[in-house]
Amino acid sequence: MPVYKTLQPNSQTTVKIWKITESYDELFQAVKLKPESLTRVLGMKSELHQRGFLSVRCLLAELGYSDFDLYYDQNGKPHLKDGRHISITHSFTFSGVVISDKKTGIDIEKNREKVKLIAHKFSNYEFCYLSEDEIDYVKKLTVIWGAKEALYKLYATPGLSFYNHILVIPFDLNEGQTTAWIDYKDSKNRFDIYFLEFEDFTCVYTVT
Structure with a gap:
């Protein structure tokens, strides 16, 4: 299907979400891949x-880019050749790019x-205000998990702990x-976090 949702948090930022209804063959025919990406996708089990x-890669095309504009650094963080910032996610039947x-x-x-x-693995301070008796306990934990994942991708620093x-x-x-907040190596940084729910999925994103 075409893009499921487009968000414009500010004039310099675009978020696009794709609902994956297509078959592997349909998606494969829709994109062009550089050799290393082709090797990577063919090797996925x-x-x-x-x-x-x-x-x-379909979302990249919707945003005016292709797989050839994308590369990854030594920490696995994606980058665009034109210098703009990018982050990528996919979970089951949804994918997203900002x-x-x-x-x-x-x-x-x-x-x-x-x-x-697994909440005890990624939550610490948050248990001060969370309660398992809350109706929305799972949804709130999912927002917290997503927020930490998004910030980890943004920060891309080895050793950073959720x-x-x-x-x-x-x-x-x-x-x-x-x-x-990220409090790491004598540096404290504040971030605005945005989230939305759709079809029992939660999307969380942040922009500095």
């Missing part, structure tokens, strides 16, 4: 991951009960935004 990878003049990060997660089992270094401030799901 999961068709779900292959479709996610290819749908991201492109901005400023550093940015994006994550899409499926809202699943499983997140409660549990120890990233704090998400209390928030209301209806507001669609919150604040987070």
Whole structure:
């Protein structure tokens, strides 16, 4: 299908989300890949991951780029050759890309009960205001997880810990935004976090 959702958080930033309904063959025929990307997608064991990878390239085309404009650094962070900032995500049947003049990060997660089992691995300070009795406990945990994933992608610094270094401030799901801090190596930085839910998925993104 075409782009599922487009967001314009500011004049320098565009977020696009794709709902992956196409087959692997349809997506493969729709994009052109550089040799290393072709090798990478053909080597993936999961068709779900292959479709996610290819749908991201479809989103690049929607944003005026191609796979040939994209490269990755030694930390696995994606970059565009024209110097603009990019972040990429895909989860099950959705993928997303954000492109901005400023550093940015994006994550899409499926809202699943499983997140409660791993919450202790990525949440620390947040347990001060979270309660398992809340109706929206899973959704709030998913926002926190997504926020930390998005910030990790933005920061792209080895050693940064979800549990120890990233704090998400209390928030209301209806507001669609919150604040987070990265406190790492004697440096504290504040970030605005934005989130939205669709079809039982949560998308979280941040722009500096």
